[in-house]
Structures are given as structure tokens and as C-alpha cells.
Amino acid sequence: MIKAGDIFILILAVAGVGATYGALWAPRSVGHTAVITVDHQVVKELPLGTDVELTINGAIGDSRLAVDQGRIRFIDSPCPGRYCIHSGWLSRTGQVAACLPNGIVVEILGEEREYDAINL
Amino acid sequence: MPQPIRSDPSTSGQDDRLIAGFAALAIAIHILEAAFPSPLPGVKPGLANVVTLIVYLRHGLQMAVWVAAMRVLVGSLLVGTFLSPTFMLSVTGAAGALAALAVTGRIGGRHVGPVGLSVVSALTHMSGQVFVAYHLFIPHPALLKLVPILLTAALLFGTVSGLIAANVLRLLARPAAATA
Numbered sequence: 587m588i589k590a591g592d593i594f595i596l597i598l599a600v601a602g603v604g605a606t607y608g609a610l611w612a613p614r615s616v617g618h619t620a621v622i623t624v625d626h627q628v629v630k631e632l633p634l635g636t637d638v639e640l641t642i643n644g645a646i647g648d649s650r651l652a653v654d655q656g657r658i659r660f661i662d663s664p665c666p667g668r669y670c671i672h673s674g675w676l677s678r679t680g681q682v683a684a685c686l687p688n689g690i691v692v693e694i695l696g697e698e699r700e701y702d703a704i705n706l
Numbered sequence: 707m708p709q710p711i712r713s714d715p716s717t718s719g720q721d722d723r724l725i726a727g728f729a730a731l732a733i734a735i736h737i738l739e740a741a742f743p744s745p746l747p748g749v750k751p752g753l754a755n756v757v758t759l760i761v762y763l764r765h766g767l768q769m770a771v772w773v774a775a776m777r778v779l780v781g782s783l784l785v786g787t788f789l790s791p792t793f794m795l796s797v798t799g800a801a802g803a804l805a806a807l808a809v810t811g812r813i814g815g816r817h818v819g820p821v822g823l824s825v826v827s828a829l830t831h832m833s834g835q836v837f838v839a840y841h842l843f844i845p846h847p848a849l850l851k852l853v854p855i856l857l858t859a860a861l862l863f864g865t866v867s868g869l870i871a872a873n874v875l876r877l878l879a880r881p882a883a884a885t886a
Binding site for chain 2: 587588589590591592594595596599600602603606607610611
């Protein structure tokens with residue numbers, strides 16, 4: 587019922603389908619630069635290649651940001667809600683974290699912008 | 707193994723009846739499947755392709771093309787997807803699957819059975835659909851993330867369909883079944 591050619595095809599097919607996992611599920615393109623704006627003014631463009639910690643002065647105080655392995659996040663901010671800190675690490679193009687009370691927005695720039703939502 | 711009983715381009719009344727019968731069977735399966743909810747858009751067993759495969763192996767490519775074309779056309783009219791994106795995907799899938807059957811049958815000859823043919827045609831079916839879906843309807847990278855899962859499903863269902871076809875063909879080949 588199952589012939590040699592079938593086995594051959596099955597092996598090829600499993601290998602081929604397996605290869606698509608490797609090819610298409612590889613990590614996405616990481617962003618290259620984080621742009622930090624305070625009160626709509628760009629104050630810093632930060633390459634994500636080098637790990638640093640920095641302090642940005644905003645409307646109500648100093649926010650601290652950290653760059654680590656191509657990612658960036660807020661690590662401290664004087665705002666009450668701390669939503670910026672809870673936004674966590676940003677690494678993909680188009681991702682944004684904002685501390686609105688302090689007027690600080692961090693956005694990742696990169697080659698290809700990704701959608702944050704799609705509705706069909 | 708593809709052993710076309712008829713290869714002349716003119717279809718006789720006998721062939722017409724066979725095409726109609728097989729197409730009706732395929733359409734029934736097609737509609738039954740459409741009624742089942744799918745865990746993932748684009749994933750369904752594709753059991754109607756079992757009919758195409760059996761027709762291809764027993765009666766040759768030309769009859770299989772007829773049966774598949776009838777199934778896609780009438781099936782879409784009955785389900786209500788005629789000329790909709792679903793229909794376009796159906797046409798692409800069926801055309802891809804038939805092309806794959808023809809090429810694999812030609813190259814593999816008697817070394818390839820229903821399972822191999824079914825797997826190749828299921829994968830081509832799915833690839834063709836994803837290609838059209840990506841280029842015509844959803845040109846979004848996220849669709850490509852879905853490809854491995856869709857292909858895995860195609861591989862599994864293709865194998866199952868092939869096994870079903872192999873069993874049906876075995877039963878059809880019995881002399882007793884010929885009278886049924």
C-alpha cells in the first residue's frame with residue numbers, strides 16, 4: 587500500500603515543512619535605534635547595540651532608561667502609574683513606551699515597520 | 707499507480723456519468739466539511755481531495771480535472787462563496803493540487819502510490835493558497851508566520867487522505883466491489 591516513492595516523498599515533505607519553521611520562525615528583524623522624545627522634542631537617538639543606562643529629565647523629574655542586548659526599557663520614572671516601566675523591554679521596530687506624566691516617549695526605529703494590529 | 711483507463715480527449719456518456727457521480731460525491735464531502743468549524747482559518751481536512759485522487763488513479767488526469775473543477779464550481783455555488791476570496795483560494799488550491807498530481811504521477815510512475823501523491827498535492831494545494839492569499843488578500847508578514855503550521859496541517863491531512871484513498875482503491879480493486 588505504501589511504496590518506496592511514498593516514503594521518499596514523506597521524508598522530503600517532513601524535512602521541507604520542518605525547514606519552513608526554521609526559515610519563517612527565525613527571530614524578527616530587531617530595531618536599530620531608539621528615539622527618545624521629551625515634550626515632542628527628540629532629545630536622543632540611541633543605537634541599541636551598546637548597553638547603557640541613562641537618565642532623561644522630563645516634566646516632573648528624571649526617568650531612567652536601560653539598553654540591554656538590543657532592547658530598551660524604562661527602569662525608573664517619577665510618574666504615579668509606572669505604565670512606562672510596566673511596558674517592559676522594547677526591541678521591535680515600531681514598539682513604543684511612554685511616560686505621559688513625564689512627557690517622555692521611547693520608540694524603536696528600524697528597517698521595516700510592523701503593524702501593531704490588523705483588522706480584516 | 708496512474709493507469710488511465712481512458713486517455714482520448716472525447717469523453718463518452720459513460721465518462722460523463724462517472725464524472726458526475728464522483729463530482730457529486732466530492733461536492734457532498736466539500737459541503738459537509740464546510741459545515742464543520744475549523745480550529746484555524748484555512749485548515750480543513752480536505753477529504754474531497756480523496757475523491758480527486760481516486761479518480762486520478764483510476765481514470766486518469768483528465769477526469770480528475772473535471773471532477774475537481776465541478777467540485778470547486780458547484781461546491782462554491784452551494785456554500786455561497788462563488789467568486790469570493792474563498793472561491794479564488796479554492797480554485798488555486800485545486801489547480802495546484804492537480805498540477806502536483808500530474809507531475810508527481812508522471813515522474814514517480816509506479817513507484818509512487820496514493821499516500822505520496824496525496825502528500826505532494828496537499829502541500830502544493832496549501833502553498834498555492836497561501837501564495838495567493840498573501841499576494842492578493844493579506845500582504846502581511848504575520849501570514850508567513852502561519853505557513854509552517856498550515857503546511858504541517860497539510861502534511862498530516864495529506865497523509866491521512868492518502869491512506870484513506872489507498873484503502874478505498876484497494877476495496878474498489880476487489881472483484882466483489884465491482885458489482886456494488
